[in-house]
Amino acid sequence: MVDYRIVVPSGIVFDFNNMMGAGRLQPQEVEQALQQQGAVAEKAVCELRRSGFAKKHLSKDGTPEHVYFPRMPYIADGNPNTEQSIIKLMRYSKHLRSKDVVIFLGVGGSYLGNKVLFDAFGGYHWNTSATLRQGQPCIYFSGNNLDPVDCNSLLFKMRRMAGVSAQEGKKLKIMLVPISKSGTTLETISAFTYFYANLSQNADIDLDCTVVTDLQAPIGSAPLLQLAEKFGWERFDIKEGIGGRFSIMTDPGLVTMAALGGDIEEFLRGARDMDIYCRQAELAENPALLNALLKFMAYERGRDIEVFMPYSMRLKSLSEWYVQLLAESLGKRCNREGEVVYYGRTPIVAVGTTDMHAQTQQHQDGRLNKVVQFLEVANPEEEAILHNPFADVPFFDKYEGMDMAKALKAALNANEAALTGDNRYNARFTLPKLNEYYLGQLMYFLMLTIAYEGELADVDAFDQPGVEVYKKLMKAQL
Numbered sequence: 001m002v003d004y005r006i007v008v009p010s011g012i013v014f015d016f017n018n019m020m021g022a023g024r025l026q027p028q029e030v031e032q033a034l035q036q037q038g039a040v041a042e043k044a045v046c047e048l049r050r051s052g053f054a055k056k057h058l059s060k061d062g063t064p065e066h067v068y069f070p071r072m073p074y075i076a077d078g079n080p081n082t083e084q085s086i087i088k089l090m091r092y093s094k095h096l097r098s099k100d101v102v103i104f105l106g107v108g109g110s111y112l113g114n115k116v117l118f119d120a121f122g123g124y125h126w127n128t129s130a131t132l133r134q135g136q137p138c139i140y141f142s143g144n145n146l147d148p149v150d151c152n153s154l155l156f157k158m159r160r161m162a163g164v165s166a167q168e169g170k171k172l173k174i175m176l177v178p179i180s181k182s183g184t185t186l187e188t189i190s191a192f193t194y195f196y197a198n199l200s201q202n203a204d205i206d207l208d209c210t211v212v213t214d215l216q217a218p219i220g221s222a223p224l225l226q227l228a229e230k231f232g233w234e235r236f237d238i239k240e241g242i243g244g245r246f247s248i249m250t251d252p253g254l255v256t257m258a259a260l261g262g263d264i265e266e267f268l269r270g271a272r273d274m275d276i277y278c279r280q281a282e283l284a285e286n287p288a289l290l291n292a293l294l295k296f297m298a299y300e301r302g303r304d305i306e307v308f309m310p311y312s313m314r315l316k317s318l319s320e321w322y323v324q325l326l327a328e329s330l331g332k333r334c335n336r337e338g339e340v341v342y343y344g345r346t347p348i349v350a351v352g353t354t355d356m357h358a359q360t361q362q363h364q365d366g367r368l369n370k371v372v373q374f375l376e377v378a379n380p381e382e383e384a385i386l387h388n389p390f391a392d393v394p395f396f397d398k399y400e401g402m403d404m405a406k407a408l409k410a411a412l413n414a415n416e417a418a419l420t421g422d423n424r425y426n427a428r429f430t431l432p433k434l435n436e437y438y439l440g441q442l443m444y445f446l447m448l449t450i451a452y453e454g455e456l457a458d459v460d461a462f463d464q465p466g467v468e469v470y471k472k473l474m475k476a477q478l
């Protein structure tokens with residue numbers, strides 16, 4: 001039997017055996033599509049890498065705009081990351097060690113990737129464990145909603161922490177970091193002004209700010225930049241050609257890596273190795289192209305929902321990041337010729353095993369309209385071994401000595417086998433482990449996949465005209 005899987009030299013595996021077979025895709029049709037549409041998409045992505053332009057892509061203002069995400073992994077003058085920008089981030093990382101708290105304020109592409117980094121490399125106990133932080137600050141996020149309850153709960157928390165610091169005769173040192181390319185997004189600006197107004201009045205708080213925005217914007221239309229100039233705040237750039245959901249490997253995402261004291265160079269090295277591998281691979285060995293092609297072909301056969309299901313709580317926010325990447329990039333009314341196509345899969349966040357008790361019934365028995373994308377970490381860094389503390393209840397003996405990680409894997413294998421047994425489309429990515437290098441590989445791989453699928457479907461993967469409609473209606477009310 002043919003084994004349909006690609007093992008990238010780093011050890012990441014893309015297993016697409018279950019996209020193929022009865023009721024699913026046939027090897028000959030995939031091979032044919034690869035040599036025809038796949039080859040065209042490959043050429044277009046090469047051109048994107050070379051020129052920095054994607055076919056017919058225009059900015060919101062209708063002018064040609066660069067798409068530089070494929071340059072993010074390469075540290076070089078003229079690229080989104082330069083030696084100086086990386087040095088600046090590293091200095092900033094050290095500087096943040098003098099702060100007690102950093103609050104990142106942003107939404108969409110100026111938040112989701114940052115939360116992935118926090119959950120993967122900080123996690124549940126970051127804010128309560130000084131041992132884990134090793135001198136880096138506590139990290140919080142806000143501004144990703146217009147929810148007063150959410151904002152107030154963080155504000156109260158800051159006041160409580162400031163009260164504790166005051167009892168120790170110190171001020172609580174807080175760094176507020178609004179992240180916004182436009183500098184005018186309502187969620188971010190509301191949260192920033194709300195926190196600034198409240199925290200700067202508090203005598204027990206020493207407040208500082210850093211702005212992350214488009215530093216080339218005309219100052220008159222860049223409120224965050226105006227403030228940074230006026231108060232002398234630190235600033236980081238969201239460069240031309242870097243759009244929200246494709247920005248995680250540049251300043252707006254890397255500031256969170258800096259706050260965590262994470263390894264920025266490893267993160268970029270992972271992305272770079274993935275880019276080099278995909279660039280040099282034969283069509284049939286290019287995992288990003290194949291991932292795009294198989295999902296595109298499945299879509300043409302009615303699979304217009306993609307369930308992204310990591311078997312890891314720490315990676316749930318990766319699924320949320322992927323929702324934006326897929327939905328905003330490929331959910332398009334018109335193709336690049338202006339014809340109405342209503343393209344795109346609806347992304348669904350799921351996490352194993354939690355959602356096996358919630359969504360799997362629908363995945364297994366519901367309409368034949370889904371692709372389930374599994375993600376596993378082969379070697380989780382922790383184990384949890386079960387022992388029976390209830391000697392007089394023999395039921396518990398059967399799990400004596402069981403490692404929870406083994407059960408997690410068994411659950412994934414079972415879910416996968418159950419779907420496959422009913423000829424339902426599914427695929428699996430395996431990361432050898434969760435670290436900066438492999439996360440960089442995976443996130444870049446997903447962005448590249450989306451660029452390929454944009455080419456296959458002939459839609460502009462880098463704009464989001466649909467969100468302007470509600471924005472106009474909302475502005476009229478405020």
Ligand code: PA5
Pocket residue numbers: 107108109110179180181182183184185188243244245246328464
């Ligand atoms: O992907 C996108 O472009 C959007 O999700 C934006 O990131 C989001 O709307 C926030 O925009 P800004 O960074 O301008 O505040």
